[in-house]
Amino acid sequence: MLEELKQVVKRLQYDDVVGGAKDVRRLAKEDSGARCTLALLGAIPPLVAVLDSGDLDLRINGLYALLNLCIGNDTNKAAIVKAGAVHKMLDLIKCDEVDGEPNPDVCAAVIANFLGLTALDSNKPIIGSSGAINFLVKFLVKMFKNSVKGEVNSQVIQDCLRALYNLSLLPSNVLPMIEIDEFVPFLMATLGDMEVSDRILSILSNVVSTPEGRKAVSGVHDSFQILVDVLNWSDSPACQEQATYILMVMAHKSYRDRVVMIESGVTSSLLELTLLGSTLAQKRASRILEILSVDKGKQVSETFVGSLGANVSAPLCGSVDSRSLRSTDPTKDPDDDNMISDESKAVKNLVQQSLHSNMRRIAKRANLPQDFVPSEHFRSLTSMSTSKSLPF
Incomplete structure (x- = not known):
């Protein structure tokens, strides 16, 4: 076998480049040992060189010979790139154009090489x-x-x-x-x-x-609506998992994106995933709901606080507790703190009621018992978490 491989490389380097390229293509396709030996014998440089040939058939055989040499062999992949094959492959696309269109056979071979490399x-x-x-x-x-x-x-x-x-x-x-x-x-x-x-x-x-x-x-029009639609592909759990990952990253990073997600109707689809999705999709959907519920609570609370008027303002620095506010602002009604506390509780209750209502609707769709009650896992979705990690 070794002698045969030596003869193949010799032909490739000297007297029969076309035959040598075809033999390398054939021998390297199924035999990992042949890939290693052919590369060690020096097959890669002459194969890269044939990409400059004026013979289209030779160039295509050279491309597939290189492709087969790099199958499962990282050393050969690195050697092919180091020999300058990438730029030669891109040049092939341009030089083999017919009426401004690239040769489809050459393109297919180059793309296959790029995939491997x-x-x-x-x-x-x-x-x-x-x-x-x-x-x-x-x-x-x-x-x-x-x-x-x-x-x-x-x-x-x-x-x-x-x-x-x-x-x-x-x-x-x-x-x-x-x-x-x-x-x-x-x-x-x-x-x-x-x-x-x-x-x-x-x-x-x-x-x-x-x-x-x-x-x-x-920035793409309706991008979040498109991703929300993917969440409903119950027959494609892998796509659901990837869509929830994309939404989770974007929700985690941008308040504006979170607002658009909510407007796109993501909540009900996420709630459905927490019940009927794969384990990974459930975890990711739960994380997104947690992030969105925090924003929802903040929005309502800020609206309420803003309605109290000029008597309530942000401190200039540091942290100010309720006692210091009462002692430094004689015009402040002492019942305001209780009102804010009550409002916070009301917001939490509203969010929780919304979650429960949506999950009962989903349970009905899933033919679950009508007395289905969300578990503590789902109740925890309304908790105010400050975690910014993406564990999934």
Whole structure:
């Protein structure tokens, strides 16, 4: 076997480049040992070099030979990128255009390579800064536009989405993604296509890990309504879990986003998830409800305090207790503190009653007993937590 591999690399380097590339492609496809040995014998540099060839068939065989060499082999993935393959692959896209359109076979091979190469963490920043993100996004959007005409390769679309997901795992790659104006709106608009929604939500989960990404998502028209709709996909628990993660991160980070979520009717969908969702979706939905209920309580309390007039104001510094307020403000009615306390209790009761009412409605939908009473777990959703951690 070793002698055969030596002969393959020799042909690749000297007298029969086409035959050598085809043999590497064939031998490396199923044999992990052959991948290691071929790379050690020096197969990678000549394969990268053939990407500059004027022979289209040779270039495609070279691309798939490189792809097979990097299957499950991180050393080869790093070596291929180090040899300059990424920029050569991007150049191939441009040079193989026909009437302004890239060759679909070349694109499919390049995207498959990007998928394999981006699985290695050390390759992510190199590929992310090479221009590959722009190519992947533009190609993906175009593929979906062509799908209306029936011209679509579902495998290439999946490879493209998975490569973008790999790249989005590195926060520094998120910015060049969202700087492409059509990217985030495209992702949001494509949610609902069940063949790709899981992948799209995975990418969005990484996008919202950055402030710029969260701003881009919240800036899309009806973005929260779209995500709330995903919460109702009872036949797709994985999508529900990812949608709750996205909403949880955004609710945790932005008061304005929390307001828009409430206006989008997220509460009832979250309550339903706390009863009928997967364990992970239940935990995340509970966390979001906890965050939203704190805001709701604050809003009502602030409205009430504001109605008391100028006699109630924020301290200039430090903390002031009720006794000092009474001693320094002779015009203040001593019953005001009791009123605020009563109002706080009233707010908590209103929120709790709303939760109970919604959960009874959901219980009825789920064919649970009519005397169903929410457990202490659900009552705790109305508690005022100051935690800012995202444990899930």
